[in-house]
Amino acid sequence: MATEAHGAEEGSSLVFHPMDQFIVKPLFGGTEVHWYTITNVTLWMALTIVAVLALMVLGTSGKKQVPSRGQSMAEMAYGFVYKMVEDVSGKDGLRYFPYIFTLFMFIVFANVLGLLPMSFTTTSHFAVTVVLALAVFLGVTILGFVLHGTHFLGLFWVSSAPGPLRPVLAVIEIISYFVRPVSHSIRLAGNVMAGHAVIKVFAGFAAIAAVSPVSILAIVGMYGLEVLVAFIQAYVFTILTCVYLKDALHPAH
Amino acid sequence: MEGDIAELGKYIGVGLTAIGMGGAAMGVGNVAGNFLSGALRNPSAAASQTATLFIGMAFAEALGIFSFLVALLLMFAV
Numbered sequence: 001m002a003t004e005a006h007g008a009e010e011g012s013s014l015v016f017h018p019m020d021q022f023i024v025k026p027l028f029g030g031t032e033v034h035w036y037t038i039t040n041v042t043l044w045m046a047l048t049i050v051a052v053l054a055l056m057v058l059g060t061s062g063k064k065q066v067p068s069r070g071q072s073m074a075e076m077a078y079g080f081v082y083k084m085v086e087d088v089s090g091k092d093g094l095r096y097f098p099y100i101f102t103l104f105m106f107i108v109f110a111n112v113l114g115l116l117p118m119s120f121t122t123t124s125h126f127a128v129t130v131v132l133a134l135a136v137f138l139g140v141t142i143l144g145f146v147l148h149g150t151h152f153l154g155l156f157w158v159s160s161a162p163g164p165l166r167p168v169l170a171v172i173e174i175i176s177y178f179v180r181p182v183s184h185s186i187r188l189a190g191n192v193m194a195g196h197a198v199i200k201v202f203a204g205f206a207a208i209a210a211v212s213p214v215s216i217l218a219i220v221g222m223y224g225l226e227v228l229v230a231f232i233q234a235y236v237f238t239i240l241t242c243v244y245l246k247d248a249l250h251p252a253h
Numbered sequence: 254m255e256g257d258i259a260e261l262g263k264y265i266g267v268g269l270t271a272i273g274m275g276g277a278a279m280g281v282g283n284v285a286g287n288f289l290s291g292a293l294r295n296p297s298a299a300a301s302q303t304a305t306l307f308i309g310m311a312f313a314e315a316l317g318i319f320s321f322l323v324a325l326l327l328m329f330a331v
Contacts, residue, residue, distance in 0.1 A: 084304070087304060088304060183315040183318075186315070186318055186319070186322055187311060187314065187318055191318065194318075194321060232307070235307060236310075236311040239304055239307060239308060240308065240311065243308065
């Protein structure tokens with residue numbers, strides 16, 4: 001989609017299009033992308049997984065009484081997510097802690113690696129985040145039906161509300177339930193993509209001599225904000241997963 | 254003069270979706286402001302409620318991101 005925009009913008013003052021950074025292209029020549037083609041998305045996803053593995057495996061291999069820097073980072077990340085799952089989903093949510101921890105580490109490392117200059121942000125693509133969100137949505141729905149059977153439908157029937165209001169509320173609850181995977185995925189991809197596009201727009205202004213100091217200052221400021229957003233969006237994605245998990249474990253309203 | 258009226262309408266529509274950003278700004282600001290005023294009244298309870306703060310912010314912000322999605326759909330899919 002970004003290539004069409006590039007064609008439309010030909011002849012404007014921008015030397016590059018702000019959406020060009022999101023183009024998926026094969027690494028080893030050629031232009032066609034098949035399902036097996038190794039693209040820049042594949043490369044940066046693999047680097048994300050390598051980084052997560054390196055932190056967790058190397059960090060915990062020493063197991064010293066006084067932790068090294070790597071070990072304390074790994075322990076901090078583990079403890080942070082563990083406490084989040086325990087606080088939000090309750091004690092019985094801890095069975096699903098490994099999956100939630102994997103999600104958090106993958107998203108936070110993908111976001112932070114995407115902030116490196118010339119890199120590619122995998123989480124800025126809806127295709128990636130929709131898969132993550134759909135996995136959570138399907139997993140939580142199936143888990144709810146397996147654990148509670150038809151009682152899981154009580155999630156939509158607000159028994160504390162006055163009688164005539166309940167069918168209306170049920171419709172609203174069902175709509176909000178099915179919007180969950182949409183907002184869950186679009187929030188992450190939208191935030192990351194919008195932030196990176198804004199940085200590129202300011203970078204385009206840097207070519208004009210009169211405004212280039214302002215635009216460089218703006219890039220520095222936006223970059224600081226993006227570091228914050230990279231972490232907060234991973235946190236929000238994870239904590240919403242915990243909230244949905246809590247609904248599946250305790251569906252009574 | 255070139256281009257057609259549909260193209261014009263498309264770009265005006267994309268520009269109008271920026272209004273959604275203002276709505277999201279008010280929503281997120283409202284959440285943060287109310288959290289701060291509550292937290293200053295009872296600082297000991299504030300730390301336990303930061304998760305709720307971020308969930309509230311995420312929900313308010315999601316609707317702003319939806320307007321961004323509408324802009325993207327208008328630009329590239331319509």
